[in-house]
Amino acid sequence: MKKNTTVFVKSTMSKSSRRKGANYEREVSSFFRDLGWPDAKRHLEYQSEEAEEGRDLDGTQPFAVQTKCWGKTPSISALEEILISEEYPIPLAILKRSKTGEQPLEVAVMRLEDFKMLLSALLENVKSENPPSDSRS
Numbered sequence: 001m002k003k004n005t006t007v008f009v010k011s012t013m014s015k016s017s018r019r020k021g022a023n024y025e026r027e028v029s030s031f032f033r034d035l036g037w038p039d040a041k042r043h044l045e046y047q048s049e050e051a052e053e054g055r056d057l058d059g060t061q062p063f064a065v066q067t068k069c070w071g072k073t074p075s076i077s078a079l080e081e082i083l084i085s086e087e088y089p090i091p092l093a094i095l096k097r098s099k100t101g102e103q104p105l106e107v108a109v110m111r112l113e114d115f116k117m118l119l120s121a122l123l124e125n126v127k128s129e130n131p132p133s134d135s136r137s
Helices: 015-034 048-053 075-079 114-128
Strands: 063-070 092-098 106-110
Touching: 015 063, 063 075, 075 092, 075 106, 092 114, 106 114
Parallel strands: 063 092
Antiparallel strands: 092 106
């Protein structure tokens, strides 16, 4: 039987920064639900398993999602905070620059090998939906 463990971590972030981050996690989980991941949701920082894996969201398989919403442009090193697992094999960092006065910027960062795999799967899907026509007809 798995023991229920709760880990409390004292944060060095201000309350408003934590609120902004939590709001962005909710926004991104809503985005995933809209695209077909009905169980996508943010989890709380003190839920130990997800926190140890560096994931901010649950129910986004195969993507292990880490979100960052900063005034300055977040670093792509957020991807390195994510531990992959059998259930969440593709690390994905969704980053947002939100500084007032600067143009907002949102990006998704993933490993190139995962991007190639997704493009290949997309191409196969397109080919299967649009098979080449027989030019002899």
